[in-house]
Amino acid sequence: MIDKVGVIGAGLMGSEIALVCALGGKDVILSDTTQEALDRAVANLAKVVEKGVRRSFYTEAQGSEALARIRTSVDLAAHADCDLVTEAVFENEEVKANVFRQLDAICRPDAFIASNTSTISITTLASYVSPARRARFIGTHYFSPVSRMRLVEVIPGLDTGDGTVGVVMDFCRDIGKAPIRVKDVVGFVVNRMLHVFMIEAIRLVEEGVCTPEEIDVACKLGLGHPVGPFELNDAVSNSLSLQAQEILFDAYGERFRPRPLLKQMVKAGYNGKKAGRGWYRYDPKPGQ
Numbered sequence: 001m002i003d004k005v006g007v008i009g010a011g012l013m014g015s016e017i018a019l020v021c022a023l024g025g026k027d028v029i030l031s032d033t034t035q036e037a038l039d040r041a042v043a044n045l046a047k048v049v050e051k052g053v054r055r056s057f058y059t060e061a062q063g064s065e066a067l068a069r070i071r072t073s074v075d076l077a078a079h080a081d082c083d084l085v086t087e088a089v090f091e092n093e094e095v096k097a098n099v100f101r102q103l104d105a106i107c108r109p110d111a112f113i114a115s116n117t118s119t120i121s122i123t124t125l126a127s128y129v130s131p132a133r134r135a136r137f138i139g140t141h142y143f144s145p146v147s148r149m150r151l152v153e154v155i156p157g158l159d160t161g162d163g164t165v166g167v168v169m170d171f172c173r174d175i176g177k178a179p180i181r182v183k184d185v186v187g188f189v190v191n192r193m194l195h196v197f198m199i200e201a202i203r204l205v206e207e208g209v210c211t212p213e214e215i216d217v218a219c220k221l222g223l224g225h226p227v228g229p230f231e232l233n234d235a236v237s238n239s240l241s242l243q244a245q246e247i248l249f250d251a252y253g254e255r256f257r258p259r260p261l262l263k264q265m266v267k268a269g270y271n272g273k274k275a276g277r278g279w280y281r282y283d284p285k286p287g288q
């Protein structure tokens with residue numbers, strides 16, 4: 001049974017992973033490199049909770065209890081008695097390796113260690129913990145925004161034990177997520193499907209078949225998607241999409257070759273919502 005969880009990295013993903021664990025009744029330790037990053041994450045989670053209460057996902061009391069269950073620490077040693085620690089630091093193998101080497105020494109021998117990596121092989125990341133720990137090392141790929149998206153791709157590496165997969169899938173269900181078991185392949189399942197789709201959407205624009213706005217309408221009203229591919233690109237940023245497609249292209253070849261128009265958008269600085277312009281134009285934030 002997993003009762004006490006740790007989350008390393010209090011950014012976009014880690015902070016909301018901490019929140020869903022706390023809403024699921026778990027005691028949580030959230031870590032980052034600075035107290036400022038942790039304070040920022042906690043302040044942001046208070047806003048996420050407010051929104052959740054407004055939308056009646058949970059009551060105000062449940063929201064505040066969850067926030068109270070999240071403790072923060074800049075010291076990885078605070079994870080010593082966690083049953084499961086999930087890493088959500090920068091998508092950089094060396095940064096993650098450094099975290100895993102330390103966690104391996106800090107965590108109890110029976111603790112599970114998970115990574116939220118989007119693109120790095122779980123077997124590669126498992127090589128940074130001791131051989132004895134590798135049976136308890138696994139990928140858990142959450143989706144943004146974690147507080148709303150229910151899917152978790154659960155990815156065993158070469159040495160991950162079947163028992164670990166079972167425990168971690170049960171844990172995901174316990175915190176209200178819907179886990180699926182996925183092989184350790186580049187892009188896992190969702191990103192492979194998503195990027196083929198996004199590439200074809202951009203090709204349609206290049207061919208002048210439709211505008212980005214019309215394609216978003218088509219996907220929402222014709223396919224029942226909650227957001228269209230261009231709205232989604234703008235939300236995650238065009239540069240991140242391009243980076244993902246380059247990794248998929250290296251792994252699988254032609255079918256993931258990034259479209260020239262996406263490269264042009266990135267070069268022009270039309271990176272999406274945060275940049276004020278992507279496939280759509282956005283009102284400048286006050287002071288810009």
Ligand SMILES: NC(=O)c1ccc[n+]([C@@H]2O[C@H](COP(=O)([O-])OP(=O)(O)OC[C@H]3O[C@@H](n4cnc5c(N)ncnc54)[C@H](O)[C@@H]3O)[C@@H](O)[C@H]2O)c1
Nearest residue numbers: 009010011012013014032033088089090091116117118144
């Ligand atoms: N953004 C997404 O939509 C998304 C979706 C699925 C998976 N992921 C993956 O989740 C992970 C985190 O992504 P994110 O978007 O939350 O990134 P982010 O940049 O928002 O957050 C990363 C956080 O990790 C912290 N950090 C860096 N090094 C650290 C260390 N050594 N110890 C502790 N904290 C450290 C940073 O200070 C930062 O707060 C990445 O592996 C990413 O590929 C992201």
